[in-house]
Amino acid sequence: MIEGKSEKGKSKEIGHEEDSEGKLLSPSSKEAKPSSYCPSSATPGVPLYPLQLDVVKHLVKLSPVKAVLACVFGNCILYGGNDYSSTMSGSLTNGPGSVQKHDADRLFFEFALDQSERFPTLNRWIQIQTNLHRVSEVAVTAEHSVNDGIEAKTSVKRFREHDSDSDLEHDELVAVGTSSLSVLTDTTNESACHHWGFFNIVNHGVSKDLYESIHSFSNQFFDLPSETKLKLGPSSCIKTYTPPFIASPYFESLKVCGPDFHSSAQDSIDVIFDEKPHEFCEILEEYGKRMTKLSNKIMKIALMILGEEFDTRFYNSDFKKCHGYLRINRYSPPMKSEGKETTELGLGMHTDMSCITIVYQDDSGGLQVKSKEDGRWMDIAQSEGTLVVNIGDLLQAWSNNKLVSSEHRVVLKKPVNRLSIAFFWCFEDEKVIYAPKEVVGNGNMRFYEPFVCSDYLKFRESNEEGKFEKVGFTVKDFVTNNTKSSV
Numbered sequence: 001m002i003e004g005k006s007e008k009g010k011s012k013e014i015g016h017e018e019d020s021e022g023k024l025l026s027p028s029s030k031e032a033k034p035s036s037y038c039p040s041s042a043t044p045g046v047p048l049y050p051l052q053l054d055v056v057k058h059l060v061k062l063s064p065v066k067a068v069l070a071c072v073f074g075n076c077i078l079y080g081g082n083d084y085s086s087t088m089s090g091s092l093t094n095g096p097g098s099v100q101k102h103d104a105d106r107l108f109f110e111f112a113l114d115q116s117e118r119f120p121t122l123n124r125w126i127q128i129q130t131n132l133h134r135v136s137e138v139a140v141t142a143e144h145s146v147n148d149g150i151e152a153k154t155s156v157k158r159f160r161e162h163d164s165d166s167d168l169e170h171d172e173l174v175a176v177g178t179s180s181l182s183v184l185t186d187t188t189n190e191s192a193c194h195h196w197g198f199f200n201i202v203n204h205g206v207s208k209d210l211y212e213s214i215h216s217f218s219n220q221f222f223d224l225p226s227e228t229k230l231k232l233g234p235s236s237c238i239k240t241y242t243p244p245f246i247a248s249p250y251f252e253s254l255k256v257c258g259p260d261f262h263s264s265a266q267d268s269i270d271v272i273f274d275e276k277p278h279e280f281c282e283i284l285e286e287y288g289k290r291m292t293k294l295s296n297k298i299m300k301i302a303l304m305i306l307g308e309e310f311d312t313r314f315y316n317s318d319f320k321k322c323h324g325y326l327r328i329n330r331y332s333p334p335m336k337s338e339g340k341e342t343t344e345l346g347l348g349m350h351t352d353m354s355c356i357t358i359v360y361q362d363d364s365g366g367l368q369v370k371s372k373e374d375g376r377w378m379d380i381a382q383s384e385g386t387l388v389v390n391i392g393d394l395l396q397a398w399s400n401n402k403l404v405s406s407e408h409r410v411v412l413k414k415p416v417n418r419l420s421i422a423f424f425w426c427f428e429d430e431k432v433i434y435a436p437k438e439v440v441g442n443g444n445m446r447f448y449e450p451f452v453c454s455d456y457l458k459f460r461e462s463n464e465e466g467k468f469e470k471v472g473f474t475v476k477d478f479v480t481n482n483t484k485s486s487v
């Protein structure tokens with residue numbers, strides 16, 4: 001559920017965060033607040049306005065910090081009827097060159113600091129930003145947590161009433177786990193771009209109810225006897241069911257393909273159910289549609305982040321024919337004696353053969369990403385209302401490694417069944433993947449010779465180690481024999 005859905009939930013969430021985290025003690029947060037600025041415009045619980053794409057684009061150019069903050073808080077600051085809003089709106093109308101950058105920077109940051117007093121997680125993040133800016137011009141790196149390692153995400157709560165049934169408009173998205181979005185946006189920082197390849201999104205338009213329905217129907221499916229489920233298994237014609245002992249002893253999954261998710265789900269249930277749960281097809285159709293819209297939106301933002309106007313330049317030519325499919329995964333770890341923790345591998349280390357993957361994991365958590373720095377496994381903590389997005393191999397290749405596909409896995413720490421839904425957004429099979437020269441950049445090394453998407457998928461599927469379940473081989477292995485060239 002998106003935070004802010006119920007009044008009760010909201011206050012609990014805010015209270016919890018304020019109790020557990022400190023406040024940013026900044027001299028400028030109160031005294032330097034511009035008199036024209038009206039903090040009440042973003043009171044928790046009062047809906048914030050949707051962002052406009054040109055505003056985000058503009059902010060991305062100014063600084064990832066601003067873009068992230070705008071994404072988190074919406075454009076209330078831009079439309080608050082104050083001087084700042086007219087400065088920003090005017091500047092956008094007259095072109096980016098006319099921004100009074102220094103003033104805009106100061107006002108925006110002051111706004112952020114003010115907000116941070118009410119949003120302690122953001123507060124912590126801004127503090128990290130400030131420190132980093134002091135040390136260098138580099139915008140951001142991942143946030144270090146106190147114990148063993150790094151949280152691959154920072155959930156910035158967006159206390160916004162969300163109409164989960166409304167269609168997502170292009171400029172409506174996005175509150176994104178900040179550290180990881182920054183990893184994406186910070187194209188000036190090579191090491192950051194190579195860092196995680198994972199980030200979180202909220203405000204994605206999928207309601208808790210929809211997940212609950214998928215949960216209950218999926219359990220109805222996975223609870224069937226294995227001989228029934230195997231009618232959809234690897235030796236069947238339909239091959240939508242992956243039984244245990246292929247990926248791991250504890251993993252099984254059901255695949256539903258787009259663009260017609262309804263008929264794909266129907267094909268599977270027709271084979272196995274006498275009394276067909278038609279609602280299941282409708283629910284999966286709804287989920288598939290939402291993920292499709294979301295994927296397009298994320299792709300456009302990713303392109304925008306890769307370069308100025310890259311969304312308008314490359315979306316139609318390269319990403320318009322993308323398609324999606326989803327896997328509902330159920331993990332059933334061995335039931336040890338009550339209360340005892342297990343650490344079984346639910347899904348081995350792999351990279352995804354997609355452009356992007358959007359993962360819903362239930363509250364048992366368990367998704368982990370491997371640090372490229374020291375090989376340690378980092379938890380991607382589950383947080384209600386968030387979806388995890390990760391970059392897949394195909395986008396890594398298309399972006400010439402500017403966006404990275406990270407190795408990840410699932411560990412089963414709790415002796416409870418775990419449900420996840422992975423939505424893979426992929427290039428069409430016949431697409432020749434070749435990073436445009438503008439993406440590679442003048443004088444930069446080109447890492448991949450052109451290759452046909454289906455050849456890569458075959459390479460992964462025909463190698464025992466390269467299958468999505470196991471890994472070992474990634475897009476890098478695929479191009480090993482290709483000559484590297486520079487642009």
Ligand SMILES: O=C(O)CCC(=O)C(=O)O
Nearest residue numbers: 329359361367410420422
């Ligand atoms: O179950 C999960 O959380 C992740 C699944 C996954 O990585 C995949 O299906 O590729």
Ligand SMILES: [Fe+2]
Nearest residue numbers: 350351352408
């Ligand atoms: Fe995956």
